[in-house]
Amino acid sequence: MFSLELKQIFNNIGSHLPIEHSFDMSNYEVNGANPIKKPVKVTGEVNNKAGIVGLAVQAQVEYSSECDRCAAPVIKVFNIPIKHILVTELNDKNNSDFTVVPSMRLDLEELVAEEISLYLPTKFLCNEDCKGICTFCGKNLNEDSCSCKKPIDPRLEVLQQLLDK
Ligand SMILES: [Zn+2]
Ligand SMILES: [Zn+2]
Incomplete structure (x- = not known):
């Protein structure tokens, strides 16, 4: 677990916190295989613009698997943009436009891992014309x-x- 302490950002309009972090997702499983062998790289920042705290990062994921049609090994690099508005509390729990960070701490790895799992396609081809x-x-x-x-x-x-x- 890697959490970002964001008190300084929430309390200071115009402040920003650069993010450069790598973490392991080699246990991430898809159909019994572990396709993310190399560490995931996260770069970007959290900033406070006019009192609104936003996370804007890019996650770089190298994904190795087999082509779904011919079983040839395929390695693809995905650059996944991740943007969230961060709030310390939310009155409407059904509002998914905001990410709640209780005590102004954000678990970056958990958030990024979830975004990656939503973003990755379920089928991989060595070539569109395979x-x-x-x-x-x-x-x-x-x-x-x-x-x-x-x-x-x-x-x-x-x-x-x-x-x-
Ligand atoms: Zn193929
Ligand atoms: Zn034949």
Whole structure:
């Protein structure tokens, strides 16, 4: 746990606190794998503009996984912008525009980890045009083509049977 002490920021209009922090998310699990092997880098600041305290950081995440179509290893770097208005208390608990920081301390890692989990896509491809693997012969179609016949759509098969009669 890494918490930012923000009393000075809340109490001083125009003040700011630079943030440069790295932390480990190697235990973060997606489908039984741990795709975030390198530390997550967080840079930015918390500032007080005219009495409004805002967090504006960018989280850099290197994500290693396998292509969902061809299983080739894929490494992608995401730069995730994270912006929050911080308040010490909130009357309306259903208002999600603000992040409450009780006692003016913010658990930065918890907040950033949550944002990352919301931001990351659920499917990863080595390439948008990945041709995948032939389901019949198992060839990686990005490297080689195969002569397997395309499966017939079951709906078309029914039509074919009707025509044959
Ligand atoms: Zn692929
Ligand atoms: Zn094939």
